[in-house]
Amino acid sequence: MQLERPEAISRSQTEQGATVVPAPSNDSQRGTNGRWIPGTTQIRFGGDYNPEQWSRETWLEDIELMQQAGINMVSIGIFSWALLEPREGEYDFSFLDDIIGLLGDAGIDVDLGTPTASPPAWFWKKYPESHPVTRDGNRLGFGSRGMVSPSSPEYRSAASGIAGELAKRFAPHPAVVMWHIHNEYGAPISDSYDDYSVAAFRDWLQAKYGTLDDLNRAWGTLFWGQVYGEWDEIDAPRLAASVTNQAQRLDFQRFTSDALLACYIAERDAIRAHDQIRPITTNFMGTNCPSVDYWKWAAEVDIVANDHYLVAERTDNHILLSMDADFTRSLAGGSPWILMEHSTSAVNWQPRNIAKRAGEMARNSLTHVARGADAVMFFQFRASRFGVEKFHSAMLPHGGTSTRIWNEVVALGSDLAALSPLTGSRVKASVAIVWSIESFWAQDLEWRPTVELEHRTRIESFYTALWERGVTIDFVHPSHDLSSYDVVFAPSLYLLDTESAANIEGYVAAGGSLVVSYFSGIVGANDEVYPGASPGALRDVLGLEIHEFLPLHEAETVTLSDGSTGSAWTEEVVLTTGNAHAIYADGPAAGKPAIVRNAHGAGQTWYLSTGLNGSDLSSLIESVLTETGTAFSTLPTGLEHVVRASGDAEYAFYINHADTDAVVTARGVDALTGESVDGEVVVPGAGFRVITSAS
Numbered sequence: 297m298q299l300e301r302p303e304a305i306s307r308s309q310t311e312q313g314a315t316v317v318p319a320p321s322n323d324s325q326r327g328t329n330g331r332w333i334p335g336t337t338q339i340r341f342g343g344d345y346n347p348e349q350w351s352r353e354t355w356l357e358d359i360e361l362m363q364q365a366g367i368n369m370v371s372i373g374i375f376s377w378a379l380l381e382p383r384e385g386e387y388d389f390s391f392l393d394d395i396i397g398l399l400g401d402a403g404i405d406v407d408l409g410t411p412t413a414s415p416p417a418w419f420w421k422k423y424p425e426s427h428p429v430t431r432d433g434n435r436l437g438f439g440s441r442g443m444v445s446p447s448s449p450e451y452r453s454a455a456s457g458i459a460g461e462l463a464k465r466f467a468p469h470p471a472v473v474m475w476h477i478h479n480e481y482g483a484p485i486s487d488s489y490d491d492y493s494v495a496a497f498r499d500w501l502q503a504k505y506g507t508l509d510d511l512n513r514a515w516g517t518l519f520w521g522q523v524y525g526e527w528d529e530i531d532a533p534r535l536a537a538s539v540t541n542q543a544q545r546l547d548f549q550r551f552t553s554d555a556l557l558a559c560y561i562a563e564r565d566a567i568r569a570h571d572q573i574r575p576i577t578t579n580f581m582g583t584n585c586p587s588v589d590y591w592k593w594a595a596e597v598d599i600v601a602n603d604h605y606l607v608a609e610r611t612d613n614h615i616l617l618s619m620d621a622d623f624t625r626s627l628a629g630g631s632p633w634i635l636m637e638h639s640t641s642a643v644n645w646q647p648r649n650i651a652k653r654a655g656e657m658a659r660n661s662l663t664h665v666a667r668g669a670d671a672v673m674f675f676q677f678r679a680s681r682f683g684v685e686k687f688h689s690a691m692l693p694h695g696g697t698s699t700r701i702w703n704e705v706v707a708l709g710s711d712l713a714a715l716s717p718l719t720g721s722r723v724k725a726s727v728a729i730v731w732s733i734e735s736f737w738a739q740d741l742e743w744r745p746t747v748e749l750e751h752r753t754r755i756e757s758f759y760t761a762l763w764e765r766g767v768t769i770d771f772v773h774p775s776h777d778l779s780s781y782d783v784v785f786a787p788s789l790y791l792l793d794t795e796s797a798a799n800i801e802g803y804v805a806a807g808g809s810l811v812v813s814y815f816s817g818i819v820g821a822n823d824e825v826y827p828g829a830s831p832g833a834l835r836d837v838l839g840l841e842i843h844e845f846l847p848l849h850e851a852e853t854v855t856l857s858d859g860s861t862g863s864a865w866t867e868e869v870v871l872t873t874g875n876a877h878a879i880y881a882d883g884p885a886a887g888k889p890a891i892v893r894n895a896h897g898a899g900q901t902w903y904l905s906t907g908l909n910g911s912d913l914s915s916l917i918e919s920v921l922t923e924t925g926t927a928f929s930t931l932p933t934g935l936e937h938v939v940r941a942s943g944d945a946e947y948a949f950y951i952n953h954a955d956t957d958a959v960v961t962a963r964g965v966d967a968l969t970g971e972s973v974d975g976e977v978v979v980p981g982a983g984f985r986v987i988t989s990a991s
Contacts, residue, residue, distance in 0.1 A: 331575040331598040332632060333671065335405050335473045338368060338716040340671035341709050342404070343691055344637065345370040347395045348379055349680060355395060358678055359402045361692060365702075366709030369405045370677060371636070372396070373462070374479050375441070377411035381458055384418060389465050400471025408472050410462060410563055412455040413479035414441050423450040428488040432535045436485075440684075443478070445488045446555040447496035452562050460566035467571035475576040476636075477563045480603060486587030487552040489532045498527050500551045514822045515543040539742045543822045549737045553589045561596060577601045579636040580627070582620040586740075589733045590627050591773050600628035603637035603675075606660070608650035612760065614953045617663055618936065619759045619769075623731065625668035626771040630722050632670035635661075640674055640701050641689035649687070654700065655982045658708050659951050662984055665712070666938040666949035667768075670719045672712060714968050717990060721942035725770040726926055729758060730786040732774055732796075738823045739790035739815070746847035748864040754787035754813050754907075761914040765921070766929035766937045778803040782926040789816040791823065797833035804837050805897030809924045811917075812838060813904045814865050815845075829870075838903045839874030839894030842867045846884040854883030854906060856890045860915070862906025866890070869905050877902070891916070932958040935979065945990035955981045962987045 333340055342362070347355050362370070373380070373392060381387050396406050420427070420438040426448035428436045436442075444451045459477065466472050487493075505511040508524055517523045522541055524530055533540045533548050564576050575598035580590055582602045594600055602624040606613040624633050640657050642649040652660070661672045679690035691705045736751040762769055762785075770781070774796035778784050784803065789812070792800075797817065804810050817834030819825055826832020829841035846866040848854065854862045857879040866885040874894035880886050885905075892903040902920060921928045931937060934954030940947045947967060952958050958979045965972055967986040979985050 333369070333405075333407075333474050333575060333599070333634075334573075336368060337719055339665065339712040339719055340369045340634070340673070341365075341712050342367040342369040342677070343371070343674035344374060344676040345372050345678070346375065346676060346680070347372060348376050348391065349682075350678065352394070354678075355398060358692070359398055359404065361697065362404055362677065363402055365691070365706045366713055367404060367677075367691075369407055369473065369671070369673070370399065371407040371409055371476050371673065372399075373411055374409035374476065375411055375414050376409075377414060377458065378416035380411060380462070381416065381454075382418075384422065384454070385457075387458070387461050389462070392466070396466065396469055396471050400469070404471075405473040406469075406471045407474050407476045408462065408466055409476040410455070410459045410478060410567075412458065412477070412559075412563060413443060415444055415451065415454065419451075419454060420444070423448065425491065426450050427490065428485050429490040429493075431487070431489055431533075433489070435490075440484075441479075442483075442485045443481075443559075444485075445490045445492050446485075446552070446559050447488070447490070447492040449492070452559060455559065456562045456566040459563040460569060463567040463570035467567075467574070472574065474574050474599075475564075475567050475571070476601075477560055477567075477576060477578045480579055480581055480585075481556045481560060482553075482585050482587040483581060486556065487532075487548065489534055493555070494532050496555060497532055497548060497551050498530055500554065501530065501547065502527060504547075515541055515547075516822075516824060517541070542738070542741050543824070545741055546734070546738050546823050549587070550589070550734065552587060553592070556588060557593055557596065560593070564596070575599050577634070577636075579603045580624065583616075583623050583731075584620070586733075586736070591733070594627040594629075599634055600624060600631070601634035601636040601671075604635065604664070605637075605639055605643050606652075608642065608646050609648055614659070614663070614936070615760050615763050616756065617660060618667060618763055619756070621664045621667035621669065622725075622769045623771045625723060626731075628668065630668070630770075632720060633668055634671040634673065635664045635669045636671075636673050637675040638664070638673075639689050640691055640693075640705060642687075644685055644688040651689070653982070654704070657701070657704055658711065659953065659982070659984060661708055662711075662949060662986070663936065663938075663951055665715065665718075666723075666936075666940065666947075666951065668723050668940070672708075711968055715947075715986060718940055718942070718945075718947045718967075718988075721940040721945070721947060723768060723938065723940055725768045726780075726782045727762060727767050727921075728770045728772045728778065728781045728784045729755065729762075730774050730784065730789050731755070731771040732789060732791065734821075735789055735791035738819065739788065741823075745815075745845045746865065748847070748850075748907075749790075749815055751788040751790070757907075757909055757913055758785050758787040758813070758917070761917045762928075763936070764914065764931070765918065766931050767921070767926070768938055775799055778808060779806065781808065782924050783809045783811060783920060785811045786816055787813045791819050791821070792817050792833040793821040794833070800834070801837045801896075804899035804901060807898035809900050809902075809920065810837070811902045811904070811920055814867060814906065835872075837894070837896050838892065838901050839872050839896065840889070840892050840903060841870045841872060842905075843870055844868040848883070852883075854885070854890075855881040856906070857881050858891075860908055860912035862890065862908055862912075864907040865905070867905040869903075874901075874903070880906075932960075934958075935960070946988065947990070948987045949984065950977070950979045950987070951984045952979045952981055957981050964989045 426444040642651040817831030869889045874892040876889035878891040936951040967988045
């Protein structure tokens with residue numbers, strides 16, 4: 297239904313408004329940059345709301361239902377640019393005035409979005425040079441969600457303009473408690489090969505390298521005769537006759553992440569000019585965004601927020617959910633974070649959109665809470681009747697309040713309210729996994745020794761083995777301070793710059809324990825192979841040299857002297873200071889070391905030169921944990937165990953992803969029922985328990 301609204305207002309009229317109402321402080325919770333959502337100490341619960349799709353009568357119905365479900369915050373305005381600025385420079389905020397007022401009167405706070413992920417039709421028509429261009433030269437048009445070229449000055453100006461006007465208008469409103477910029481930067485548009493991006497890339501390169509001599513040296517342009525004599529000879533790394541310069545590809549990916557970040561910063565600063573109080577963020581996509589370096593981005597948001605959607609057909613998707621949550625908490629430096637989007641049931645964009653089973657939505661939500669989220673939000677509140685997401689699940693499905701999903705949403709709201717005393721508590725991890733997106737960008741490029749070197753395979757295998765033993769994981773950048781961790785795992789660290797390599801070596805020398813998997817430490821910051829035998833960056837700390845890579849045939853396996861089985865990859869390993877923990881019994885590296893132990897300074901290392909999987913990898917990891925004195929548990933299959941703590945109070949989450957009941961030993965109070973427990977506790981199949989020591 298078309299909204300009825302007053303005549304559009306001019307820029308000058310947007311300056312009118314009430315006196316600024318300072319946001320209440322909430323020092324018990326601190327975001328990444330020392331901020332948290334003001335207004336309540338409860339866990340935030342709600343989701344995206346798109347009132348522009350509905351009549352005012354529906355708004356009133358929705359708000360009443362939100363109150364019934366215990367919703368205390370909704371995100372609005374995220375895709376409303378065409379309504380808010382129907383013509384360039386002419387703003388109409390009347391529908392926001394109305395809906396924000398109604399929500400505020402109902403006690404529901406607003407996460408106000410800037411609508412810049414979807415520029416209106418007039419923008420696309422007026423600024424055709426801002427259209428994004430694909431690597432193969434196709435110019436993309438209007439008609440979907442997605443940003444234009446991130447380097448377009450017209451886009452930057454228009455996006456900052458509407459962000460500033462929104463802040464000028466709504467910073468005074470007491471119902472607005474935070475700002476939500478854009479939506480999922482990098483999806484679906486990340487790298488663009490338009491003229492604006494090419495010019496900006498050249499500027500970025502000049503700032504990084506200073507001279508063409510330094511750029512040519514870093515990119516190794518003498519190979520294949522690619523030497524540049526003028527800056528304007530450099531293009532974006534478009535599709536070419538064969539594989540293009542991989543150092544250039546890597547730099548273009550870094551540039552793209554920085555260009556997107558510059559768009560965020562421009563909008564953030566436009567808002568901050570009018571609102572110095574409320575937190576500002578944007579929604580990340582955790583481990584599932586291949587185009588953005590979130591380690592850099594996390595420093596620029598006030599609170600880390602993340603969107604997560606299950607890979608529906610994977611039977612281990614609950615483990616990948618935990619991985620994503622741990623990564624998000626790590627980006628937040630352990631501070632509380634926001635689950636900005638997830639789904640109540642099926643999504644609409646996967647090959648097979650499998651619906652969540654009864655209880656699965658609650659388990660998913662509580663896993664995020666267990667791993668540090670103090671806000672649980674969904675996409676979206678009311679299911680859309682039109683558009684490409686009309687088959688995406690919602691808090692209020694098409695079937696209405698008689699549905700299982702709605703009843704589970706109401707129950708979840710009640711559970712989250714009961715768990716609100718845990719807000720501000722933290723998750724402690726004694727084990728870390730190294731996560732370097734720059735390394736992943738480089739590793740996943742073409743012409744590697746085998747197609748079975750995709751970075752995520754090893755990360756998931758190691759994480760799964762640790763999850764199954766109840767070990768909570770932090771993710772770290774290789775340059776981070778590692779001193780607090782008993783063990784650091786580097787399952788996939790192909791690219792390692794010299795400073796980060798020195799940091800890792802220092803961690804081991806000071807007494808740390810490091811576990812490294814194959815094809816790590818191979819190249820430096822520009823994808824250049826280190827001098828001498830691999831793994832050049834880790835050769836000394838691991839106590840070995842690799843004289844030849846020996847990848848395996850598809851489905852080929854090798855046997856090790858300890859009885860374990862390897863796949864995908866082997867190497868000719870030559871020991872220097874290390875000792876063979878296991879030897880290849882067969883295969884192309886027969887008789888050579890397969891797993892190597894090394895003492896280095898006060899610490900120790902393990903190196904795996906083949907793809908151990910399943911129980912073989914689990915057994916090795918369990919041995920490492922035992923030897924290093926790192927706590928782990930033997931849990932029933934499918935049972936997840938995580939602890940949040942604040943002072944003397946602990947909240948132990950037991951989330952059962954199996955269909956059969958699990959029994960654990962616990963002491964304290966059930967945080968949801970108030971029941972005292974001391975001894976054996978039953979965690980029902982497909983259910984959960986939260987046991988707290990808090991009085």
